[in-house]
Amino acid sequence: MEIKKVMVIGAGQMGSGIAQVCAMAGYSVILNDLKEEFLQRGMGVIGKNLQRQVEKERMTGDEKEQIAARIALSSDISSAKEADLIIEAATENMEIKKSIFTKLDDLAPEHAILASNTSSLPITEIAAVTKRPEKVIGMHFMNPVPVMKLVEIIKGLATDDSVYKAIEDMTKTLKKVPVEVEDFPGFVSNRILMPMINEAIYTLYEGVASKEAIDEVMKLGMNHPMGPLTLADFIGLDTCLSIMEILHEGFGDDKYRPCPLLRKYVKAGWLGKKTGKGFYSYE
DSSP: OOOOEEEEEOOSHHHHHHHHHHHHTTOEEEEEOSSHHHHHHHHHHHHHHHHHHHHTTSSOHHHHHHHHHTEEEESOGGGGGGOSEEEEOOOSOHHHHHHHHHHHHHHSOTTOEEEEOOSSSOHHHHHTTSSOGGGEEEEEEOSSTTTOOEEEEEEOTTOOHHHHHHHHHHHHHTTOEEEEEESOTTTTHHHHHHHHHHHHHHHHHTTSSOHHHHHHIIIIIHOOSSOHHHHHHHHOHHHHHHHHHHHHHHHOOGGGOOOHHHHHHHHHTOOBGGGTBSSSBOO
16 A cells, blocks of 8 residues: 555654654655644754754755645644554553544544554554554654664554555655564563663662763663663653553563662652653753
8 A cells, every 4th residue: 555644643752753754755744733732842843853954964945844844733633534644652551542543443544554653552452442453553663763763563463464564665765674573562672671771770779889880881881872871861761660560561570570769750750851850950
């Protein structure tokens, strides 16, 4: 099937990034969110990203305008009627995602593929609320979307091979690298990354070393571009906790038990960079 028009649900950090790369690849894009203010904020981020590319002489001012013109804003989910592919990038919450997919199933054309940018939730469970589970798939982009090359593509139990192929091909047109992953909690990226971050938090919690020392060991000793505690702050400690809970519940294994210090910070509202305080201060 040919994908010409892409709808992205959610104009936050991930959704706006996905909308941007789709528009840069020549697709017509509908960026959808609940409120006009969320859409304007998302479009503002896209505008800044594109302007940086102009300043670095990676694109012209005209190209920037053409890309922005491919993105239409919508606060009405019934815009799904126009889309060939819908990528949901809403909050990482199963009930919210199920509600969105139930609506999309009723609204989207019969041929449309329904994709989720979930970073850890089961695609099979999301697909089960639709009457087209064979057309539901996971497209897990990495943050920041315009920079990071990887897209994990996750087939649910019922996902059709032709749907996987269409999404794999489309991902390549975005200048991304698709990697096929089975539908297990956390997929590959977060199943490996989050326990490492959680272990770094335990190391701090148990007083083994200071936060700066822990990050320095991983940067200088393991050649990581960013220490795990700094990375947790950038991801959001609430997101880290949510994914650890999904892993813990999904596998029933205590090696995925979230560190009590992570829970304490989230309860305190110290969620990392987005709130100005996490393991480090960003005031």
